Amino acid sequence: MKIKNPVNSPSAALLVTLWLWITPALVAAQGLDPASLLKPLSDSWPTYSGDYSGRRYSSLTQINQSSVKNLTLAWTRRLTNGPNAGGQQGAPGVPPLIIGGEGPGDIVAAGATQVKGAVVQVNGVLYVTTPDNTWALDARDGHELWHYFWKTRGGTHIGNRGVGIWGTYLFFVTPDDYLVSLDARNGTERWHKEILSFNQQYFATMAPIVIRNHVLVGSSNDLDEPGFIQSFDPETGELQWKFYAVPMNPGDPGLETWKDLDAARHGGGQPWVPGSYDPETSLYIFGTGNPSPAYTSQTRGEGDNLFTCAIVAINVDTGKMAWYYQTSPHDTHDWDSAQTPVLVDGEFNGRPRKLVLTASRNGYYFTLDRLTGEHLVTGKFSDTANWASDLNAKGQPIRNPDKDFHIAGSLVSPANQGVTNWPPPAFSPEAGLFFVPSTDTYAMYYLTETDPRGAMGLGGKEELNVATVGSYLTAIDYKTGKIAWRHKYRTLGNDARAPGLLTTAGGLLFAGDVSGNLIAFDPANGKILWHSYVGQVTNAPETYMIDGRQYILTAAGDTLYAFTLY
């Protein structure tokens, strides 16, 4: 299904919805219509967060507080990276292997196969990725339909967050800087396009976000190159617009917060992680990463280094910024604010408001007005974070420069991984609570670059871990920023980072713990209702419904686990 006309207003959106409603069979036969993403999340899981809101809240209720005790394993499926995993091509029952890519073919990021992103489910097919690999699986039993392998030329293979889908077109990015489009039905390649400079040491991890006729992709880079979002035409891959997270030209807004233009143009701010989308305002709302150089920040000047470590709203049709709020002015610890923001329509001070919620890697939680970016609430969701001395009048943490680093070491909480990281948070409208996996850690930060010019990228420091003192599932009241309840995981594990979250209208909150369990909690109070030991969960749980049966799906390393009721 192709929608050529942008839907700019609620009335136009209504028309599209109406049109969809009268032609469901056509849509089912052909793939995913982008407008269907505007509906409440139920049977399918058609985009990174399920829907555009980032709440990871499903309206499905078959699995609920009463029935969850009977939740049991439906199937598992193990995946293996690389071109030699499938068996002999052409033999009966061996799914097709499609090979693409510009690399020599002998670079295989072997290591462990780790699913660390969303599994998109449309029309009974699951699409799952690792760096250089995309699989289509049958959602009923997980059997493989096809496997696409990308021959890489290199790049940072840290993770892939999943696919985007538009009609029958699939989109994913590669560590060596390509956007690849496949036919979702059979895995054949439509086209691939170089979207970032490999020579500048960019790489790509983000799950493309499809909004109407825009395919949005953020950049990744650990050197001092600027972060940006690009919007591509889903049909042709043609660039529609490009939004830079840092000032790139004289006179650009925010330039006064950098030492000079050269510093700004090398200032980072990578939008690594998918954002959320507000159809009423056409705003794509996302977080930006750390300023660069990350640690030896003297070459950035003393300013806030806009628009790094910020929540930013841009118009999805033009790429122009509507507002921003910086959650870490002049960050000095590589603590991205790129966590997926959560859009909530909720009561605030007695009146309904359009809100955006985010818990940042730096240990601070924020409630903002998503129409204007107005700051409403700041909370702290870490017991130990010690890098900020106070909050300023805008509710931003005030960094204590003594906690940047020291040649003899500075004891800083959190460690580099942050109090939270990319694993997505969730929101339950019934409970009125925001949920985030959080970890309290300490590390010693030693300055190792004594040249006054500092280092590039993530260099110039040695960070040695000290301790993990607590791993939690944390529920935050968005009205106050205070912790409503918190479950501390009992664990021996050190350096453990909890995976992402899912909530459902069945009164359930699903989370992986730090010891290998998938757990169902009561979102109202944190009571444990069900669990299964599957091995370390590496993505966020999801849910979908097919043939009248609701499934809970999660990944633990190289294996998918699907649970259901019988």
Add this chain to the structure above:
Amino acid sequence: MHMRNVLLSIATCVLTVAAAAQNPQAPGGARAGGGFIAYPQRPVTDPAAVARGKVLFDVNCSFCHGADARGGDDGPNLLRSELVLDDQKGESIGPVLLNGRDRGMPKFTFTADQISDIASYIHSFPVSSRTGPANIDIVVGDAKAGEAFFNAKCASCHSVNGDLKGVASKYTDPKALQQTWILPGSGGRFGGAGPARTPPPMTAIVTLPSGEKVEGKIDRMDDFVVSLTLADGTHRSFQTEGNTPAVEIRDPLEGHKNLLRAYADADIHNVTAYLVTLK
């Protein structure tokens, strides 16, 4: 950033660690995985061209851009420049050299061969977003103050004539000593190994409904199972639900962990300065 503080501390480092070696550049993309280099350094195909380019660069470019091309007071860092990174053989660098730039970059009259040589030299520098560890002396604290802190906060469990006798001979690297005394077993870096020191194990006492108490070293625990090795080597594990059966966890490092909130960085530096004297 309080620039003054940084500059002061940098000046101090430079003075006190005059012999500190330049940081080795880490290979590009420490997180490549699979054993390959994410962003390989460009191969040097013509060493003579690099050598010729160095002479030209030193004479004409280093005054503004630094002898290592990482920038100076008047010229930007060339190693992270998009134009330089995307340039292959001088095709992008050349026009800038010949035409100059409005932000203070003068025009030069190089030949095509000279431009190619300069490009070869600039491209011979490794470009990495990571740096390796440095050999900077981290002992900057006041040993007397460290001794006082030790006597106040540590001496209830530790003795410099007992368990810590000769500790500085055991840990000759002050950084390893410091990490180890802050928390034994700590010091792991992202993707690397820390100092070899096995921390004492956590133990648990499980009280069964019958009143029987089972004590052992914890092998694994989560919210649902506690798994122990008993003193005689046997393995026992217990399913738990909420607080039943009761599990009492004993963490021998609890005192160390509690102190993490209490330290000023100067306390840490002072204690290390004291401990390094315990040869």
